[in-house]
Amino acid sequence: MPLIAIxxxxxxxxxxxxxxxxxxxxxxSIEVPLNSPDALASIEILVNEYGDKYLxxxxxxxxxxxxxxxxxxxxxxxxxxxxxxxxxxxxIKAGCECYPGVVTPTEAFxxxxxxxxxxxxxxxxxxxxxxxxxxxxxxxxxTKCYPVGGINASVxxxxxxxxxxxxxxxxxxxxxxxCSTLAQIAxxxxxxxxxxxxxxxx
Numbered sequence: 001m002p003l004i005a006i007x008x009x010x011x012x013x014x015x016x017x018x019x020x021x022x023x024x025x026x027x028x029s030i031e032v033p034l035n036s037p038d039a040l041a042s043i044e045i046l047v048n049e050y051g052d053k054y055l056x057x058x059x060x061x062x063x064x065x066x067x068x069x070x071x072x073x074x075x076x077x078x079x080x081x082x083x084x085x086x087x088x089x090x091x092i093k094a095g096c097e098c099y100p101g102v103v104t105p106t107e108a109f110x111x112x113x114x115x116x117x118x119x120x121x122x123x124x125x126x127x128x129x130x131x132x133x134x135x136x137x138x139x140x141x142x143t144k145c146y147p148v149g150g151i152n153a154s155v156x157x158x159x160x161x162x163x164x165x166x167x168x169x170x171x172x173x174x175x176x177x178x179c180s181t182l183a184q185i186a187x188x189x190x191x192x193x194x195x196x197x198x199x200x201x202x
Contacts, residue, residue: 002168003192004029004079004146006059008036009178015042016049021182022175023054025189031079031170033059034066040073047074055097059170061087071096079170081122083107088114099146099170103127105138118144120170125150129160136165146170153191155198162199 005022007015010032019030030050032042039058046056057077058070064086070078071094078091081101091098092115101122102108108119119139121127124147127135136145147161148170158169175188 001026001028001193001196002146003027003196004031004055004077004168004170005175005189006031006033006148006170006172007042007176008033008059008172010042010176011037011178012041012045014178015045017182018176018185019046019050021186022189023050025186026193027189028053029055029077031057031059031077034070035060040069043070043075044073051076057096063087064090067091079120081120083111083114083116085114088116092117099144101148105135108135108139108143112140112143118146118167121145121147121166122170123149124161129164132161132166133164144168148172150174153188153195155195158192158195159199162196168196 005027032039043058050056051074055077057075059079061067061078061080067087067090076096078096079099083100088098097117099118099120100111100116101120102111103126144167146168147166151157151169152174176185
């Protein structure tokens with residue numbers, strides 16, 4: 001399931017309960033942004049519970065120093081809002097999947113040349129669907145592109161990007177906020193998974 005859950009603001013006390021709900025609905029990739037409260041502790045909890053089965057890691061990994069702290073937790077996923085050559089190199093050397101944030105063709109090709117697993121199109125609102133189509137047309141055909149920022153669970157939001165070749169999405173506040181109940185998170189997660197699966201049936 002190529003939907004990355006972005007748990008911005010999650011606390012170590014709640015991370016396992018929320019992740020269990022997401023996994024039950026079909027999610028297999030969970031990202032804890034480093035600007036969340038005690039993010040490394042949350043990542044360690046998830047790595048210990050799910051690290052051998054799913055993609056577990058950090059977002060907002062902007063420097064090599066931060067990358068090293070994430071790698072030391074045993075995480076296997078590193079997501080950044082920017083392109084940093086050292087972060088990418090450290091991630092790949094550690095065996096982590098690495099998705100740096102890009103908007104322009106120059107950033108995209110630089111990230112791929114550095115060895116990034118795929119690209120985080122962030123914020124996707126700066127590109128829109130027309131910009132994404134144009135960018136995707138010049139990238140290698142097997143490039144994994146994940147639009148992030150403002151994606152909701154509707155067909156109108158997700159399907160145009162999937163039709164244009166998006167591999168999946170990074171999902172933030174439309175999926176989870178620190179104020180969301182577990183029941184609401186479950187409903188949100190199911191809606192995203194259902195909309196994604198609906199595309200594959202059409």
